[in-house]
Amino acid sequence: MKKWNFTLITFSLALLLATPPVFAGGKRDERPNILFCIGDDWGWPSCGALGDNVVRTPTFDRVAREGVLFPHTYCAAPSCSPSRASILTGQMFYRLEEGAIIWSKLPNKFPVYTDMLEAAGYHVGLMRKGWGPGSYEAGGWKRNPAGASYKSFTEFLQSVPKGKPFCFWFGTTDPHRPYELGSGARDHRIEDVRVPPMLPDVPAVRNDILDYYVEVERADREIGEMLKLLEVAGQLDNTLVLITGDNGWPFPRGKANLYDYGTRQPLAVRWPARVKGGRVVDDFISFCDFAPTFLEAAGLKPTSDMTGRSFLGVLASGKAGRVDPKRDRVVVGLERHGQPYPMRSIRTHQFRYIRNFKPEEPYRVCDDGPSKAYLFEHADDPKVKPLFELCFGKRPAEELYDHSKDPHELRNVAGDPAYAAVKKRLAADLENYLRETKDPRVIGGAEMLDHAPSFRDALKSKKKK
Numbered sequence: 001m002k003k004w005n006f007t008l009i010t011f012s013l014a015l016l017l018a019t020p021p022v023f024a025g026g027k028r029d030e031r032p033n034i035l036f037c038i039g040d041d042w043g044w045p046s047c048g049a050l051g052d053n054v055v056r057t058p059t060f061d062r063v064a065r066e067g068v069l070f071p072h073t074y075c076a077a078p079s080c081s082p083s084r085a086s087i088l089t090g091q092m093f094y095r096l097e098e099g100a101i102i103w104s105k106l107p108n109k110f111p112v113y114t115d116m117l118e119a120a121g122y123h124v125g126l127m128r129k130g131w132g133p134g135s136y137e138a139g140g141w142k143r144n145p146a147g148a149s150y151k152s153f154t155e156f157l158q159s160v161p162k163g164k165p166f167c168f169w170f171g172t173t174d175p176h177r178p179y180e181l182g183s184g185a186r187d188h189r190i191e192d193v194r195v196p197p198m199l200p201d202v203p204a205v206r207n208d209i210l211d212y213y214v215e216v217e218r219a220d221r222e223i224g225e226m227l228k229l230l231e232v233a234g235q236l237d238n239t240l241v242l243i244t245g246d247n248g249w250p251f252p253r254g255k256a257n258l259y260d261y262g263t264r265q266p267l268a269v270r271w272p273a274r275v276k277g278g279r280v281v282d283d284f285i286s287f288c289d290f291a292p293t294f295l296e297a298a299g300l301k302p303t304s305d306m307t308g309r310s311f312l313g314v315l316a317s318g319k320a321g322r323v324d325p326k327r328d329r330v331v332v333g334l335e336r337h338g339q340p341y342p343m344r345s346i347r348t349h350q351f352r353y354i355r356n357f358k359p360e361e362p363y364r365v366c367d368d369g370p371s372k373a374y375l376f377e378h379a380d381d382p383k384v385k386p387l388f389e390l391c392f393g394k395r396p397a398e399e400l401y402d403h404s405k406d407p408h409e410l411r412n413v414a415g416d417p418a419y420a421a422v423k424k425r426l427a428a429d430l431e432n433y434l435r436e437t438k439d440p441r442v443i444g445g446a447e448m449l450d451h452a453p454s455f456r457d458a459l460k461s462k463k464k465k
């Protein structure tokens, strides 16, 4: 009898570990569910866990407290479509042809982790905004690369076949503009808002920040409801929950810029079955690292094309602070978010170095809203002029910021002889990384990025019909 039991256990275990998975006798697949929650334009540091005392984000804070908070996380590009393309493919956006550009397409020759998990037996779904905006059909996809679309998380959970793990992408469209003007002042105190020093500290900007917070809070509440559903179903602790936002907040010198307010993202990860909670890890994480991490958590290997590296080892290490010494830097970039303005940047714990490839024209990109309007309307006011120039003026080919003295990246020291050696080293490190990862802006072939088709007008008119 004993021998029979042993054989049965071994047989069941073999079934569980087999790839593709085979299910028998109602045995559960032990691989984790993956719940990926991504806000649209939810930037660092807009959550309680990162020190913002005005915005209320109890769900994010809980996931950070019971899981791991990564304060040094960066999107690959501060623009919806390339940021999301890098998440899905695990590759730097500039390697993805038209996928590097907003409103264009993501060619389906680039494998995405969602398809790989589906092929390995995961039930894969999406709610609201996945990859995009752009035409996934033009890229050769039959559905959004982030997964089959569901109206609600409940509907998706009901569709999960018994015994199968799931991979779900919750892409809330909060806190993308436009906002309801004055909504934030209803239940927040305007005097509590902290305005970062690249913006004028005036009521219009304070209110704009509060209105943004309202949508951050709505995103956080919705994620909280999803976690409750999993908790009730007894599935929460074997679900790898990851919460982040696709690019920085939509304010001047934020989204569509490579500075911290454009590319630095909130990130909390919770998975009690494998990951010790209550930790803050200071390693750099790139959005390209998500796909390899999800794949490794599911027992799969990343493809050799992925420029990202799994941080499952960091998650499972149980350690806090700086864990993996190789995670001491991150590279980000942008081709265009409207105005063509190719730029790349390398960030270390102390420095940010930026290379602007075509700095001839002033950089004017920013989503419309009250803060941007205020800067344009008061551009000639001597108090506002320096901030206007900082946000919308001409930029030099090289920028360098020393975070030990200038945490808001206001003073470009690229021309300061005291920083000549640092600048030279970081410029070389950035160049080497771009060459190694075959950035067409550096090795040639960037014409494809310059001339990527835009499906914006076609998609907008389709939506209106």
Ligand SMILES: [Ca+2]
Binding pocket: 040, 041, 079, 080, 246, 247
């Ligand atoms: Ca976005």
